[in-house]
Structure formats: C-alpha cells, structure tokens
Amino acid sequence: MFHRNARLTVHGRRLLVERVRCGRPVAHVAAEMGISRTTAHKWVRRFTAEGESGLHDRPSRPKTTPHRTPAGTEVRVCRLRQDRKLGPARIGPILDLPASTVHRILTRHGLNRLSFLDRPTGQAIRRYERDRPGELIHVDVKKLGRIPDGGGWRIHGRPAARAARPESRRTTGFDYVHSAVDDHTRLAYSEVHDDEKAATCAGFLDRAAAFFQSVGIDRIERVLTDNAWPYRKSFAWRDALARLGATGKLTRAYRPQTNGKVERFNRTLAHEWAYLRPYTSNDERTAALDAFLHTYNHHRCHTALEGQPPITRVNNTPGQYT
Numbered sequence: 001m002f003h004r005n006a007r008l009t010v011h012g013r014r015l016l017v018e019r020v021r022c023g024r025p026v027a028h029v030a031a032e033m034g035i036s037r038t039t040a041h042k043w044v045r046r047f048t049a050e051g052e053s054g055l056h057d058r059p060s061r062p063k064t065t066p067h068r069t070p071a072g073t074e075v076r077v078c079r080l081r082q083d084r085k086l087g088p089a090r091i092g093p094i095l096d097l098p099a100s101t102v103h104r105i106l107t108r109h110g111l112n113r114l115s116f117l118d119r120p121t122g123q124a125i126r127r128y129e130r131d132r133p134g135e136l137i138h139v140d141v142k143k144l145g146r147i148p149d150g151g152g153w154r155i156h157g158r159p160a161a162r163a164a165r166p167e168s169r170r171t172t173g174f175d176y177v178h179s180a181v182d183d184h185t186r187l188a189y190s191e192v193h194d195d196e197k198a199a200t201c202a203g204f205l206d207r208a209a210a211f212f213q214s215v216g217i218d219r220i221e222r223v224l225t226d227n228a229w230p231y232r233k234s235f236a237w238r239d240a241l242a243r244l245g246a247t248g249k250l251t252r253a254y255r256p257q258t259n260g261k262v263e264r265f266n267r268t269l270a271h272e273w274a275y276l277r278p279y280t281s282n283d284e285r286t287a288a289l290d291a292f293l294h295t296y297n298h299h300r301c302h303t304a305l306e307g308q309p310p311i312t313r314v315n316n317t318p319g320q321y322t
Contacts, residue, residue: 007035008043013055016040017047069105073097077105082122085114118257129184129304133314134217136183137246138262139205139225141196144274146172147282175282176200177269177289180208181262182217183224185313186302188265190293192286198234205240216314220246227253268296 008016012033019029020040030040046054069077073095080091088102095102106112117123130136178201179190189211193200209220223246225231232250241248251258273292279285301307 010055013043074105081111133184134220136222138181140262142177142266144175147279148172149281178204181265186310198230198236201230202236202240220244222247224249226251
C-alpha cells in the first residue's frame with residue numbers, strides 16, 4: 001500500500017530500472033522522476049538482488065523483537081482463553097501480565113473475540129469460502145410468527161395485543177422463510193411459505209436455481225442443508241437435486257456453524273427486514289421482502305467481500321449496478 005505522496009509506485013520503479021538498464025546514468029533518470037540518486041540506486045540494487053519481487057514495498061515490521069512475550073507464555077494465554085473463555089482483564093493477573101499485552105497476544109493468534117471461537121470446544125472457527133459461484137449453495141428455513149391484521153404487539157403493546165385475541169388463539173401461526181445463499185458470492189434468494197414440507201422445499205430449490213441462473217450462476221454443484229426431514233428423507237428433494245445435476249450434503253447434527261453463511265443471513269434477514277419496523281399486517285411484511293433482497297444483493301456492503309455487495313462477485317451480470 002503506497003502513501004498518497006509517494007513518488008514511485010511499482011510501475012514507476014520498474015520504469016526506473018528499465019531506463020537505467022538501457023545504459024542511462026542513474027543521476028539523470030533520478031532527476032527525471034523527481035527522486036534522489038540514493039533512492040534510485042536503492043531500487044536498482046533491489047531489482048538486481050531480488051528481481052521483480054524486490055520492487056514491492058517491504059513490511060515495516062522488524063525482523064526480530066527482543067522484548068516479545070516468550071512463546072511458552074503465549075501458549076498459556078491462548079490455553080486460558082480457549083479452556084476457560086477468560087478475557088484480558090482476567091488472564092493478566094493469573095500470568096502477571098498487563099491486560100494490554102494479553103490482548104495483543106490474543107489478537108496475534110486470532111482469539112481476541114469470543115465469537116471467533118466454537119464455544120463448546122474453544123477451538124478457533126475455521127472460515128472457508130468456495131472458489132467459484134454455484135459450487136456450494138446453503139439452504140435453510142427461518143420460522144417467523146405471523147402479524148395479525150392491524151398490527152401486533154409491537155404497535156399496540158403486549159397487554160392490548162393479548163386482550164384483542166381470544167384465549168383459544170394466542171398466536172396467529174407462523175411463516176416459513178426459505179433462503180438460499182451462494183457460498184462464494186453471498187448472493188441470496190428467499191421466499192415466504194406457509195410450511196416447510198418436502199414439496200415446498202423442492203419447489204423453492206427449483207426457483208432459487210432459476211434466480212441464480214438469471215444473474216449469471218449457470219450451474220449449482222452442491223447444496224448444503226441441515227438435517228431436517230424434508231432434506232434428509234424426502235424423494236421430492238432428491239428429485240429436485242437430480243433435476244439440477246447437484247449433489248446434496250447435510251451438516252453434522254447440532255452443528256449449525258457448518259451452514260453458517262445462511263444462518264448469518266437469517267440473522268440479517270430478521271434485523272433488516274422482519275423486525276426492521278412495525279408492520280400493520282403480515283402481507284405488508286411479506287411484500288417488503290423483495291425490496292430487502294434487492295438492497296442486500298445489489299447495494300448493501302458485505303464485510304466478507306471487502307465492503308462490496310454480493311452481486312459484484314458474479315461474472316458477466318446484466319444490470320449489475322441497477
């Protein structure tokens with residue numbers, strides 16, 4: 001990464017070396033490019049010793065750090081973090097270290113946030129990402145309580161909402177939001193249904209595949225789901241996979257982290273659509289889903305994609321920024 005006032009980039013350094021190798025004096029080339037002779041000689045010397053890689057910036061980190069915490073102490077810090085889930089303020093007194101030093105050690109080893117750890121085992125969660133669009137699609141269902149006409153307790157308050165419903169009907173039923181997320185691009189597709197039966201899941205997969213194809217993901221190779229009965233036992237789901245030429249894969253029991261991309265999308269779905277504002281009816285909330293999906297896919301920045309929306313990872317997408 002070059003600072004904003006840098007005289008030379010890698011391209012400029014390469015140009016400098018080419019001019020010098022053509023036989024021109026270093027002093028003349030340095031004057032033309034607005035740098036000192038010392039700097040010019042440095043880049044020529046680095047290119048001679050290291051080749052093309054020598055023209056890139058080197059990290060400013062020192063080669064040795066004499067006062068760094070001993071490796072054995074770092075191991076003990078990491079062990080306390082993973083086994084007992086302690087923070088820097090708790091680990092510091094145990095090992096007679098400042099809390100700031102403990103925090104640096106945890107950051108160095110990727111353990112500075114408990115969300116980075118698998119809570120039952122204390123092991124750092126291994127993040128993965130497929131190499132190409134369509135290689136793996138995550139599928140899951142999110143269950144949401146339906147909103148009665150006129151609005152629910154978020155508008156009228158819990159006492160008024162309870163009084164408006166008879167004792168025999170404390171709930172208005174549930175909606176089932178079926179979602180599919182592409183592992184590489186994070187592109188998402190969702191539908192709201194009345195159930196999560198086998199035929200519904202199979203039909204959703206067909207329409208999700210058609211959506212992905214419409215944006216440039218022509219083939220789905222694998223589909224990852226949890227161990228729900230429609231995915232595990234139904235012939236309708238198997239037939240849907242066969243129509244796509246895809247293979248199905250199930251997560252291990254009680255391991256939702258494996259299907260984490262769609263699980264995280266479900267959380268975003270709840271925060272930015274389902275519970276974003278009070279809705280006056282269930283139909284109003286359902287109608288708002290399409291607008292949310294367009295924003296999510298085309299405009300909302302994604303931290304795993306370097307701040308870009310998912311659609312930017314799909315090749316040759318028509319209407320990419322509309």
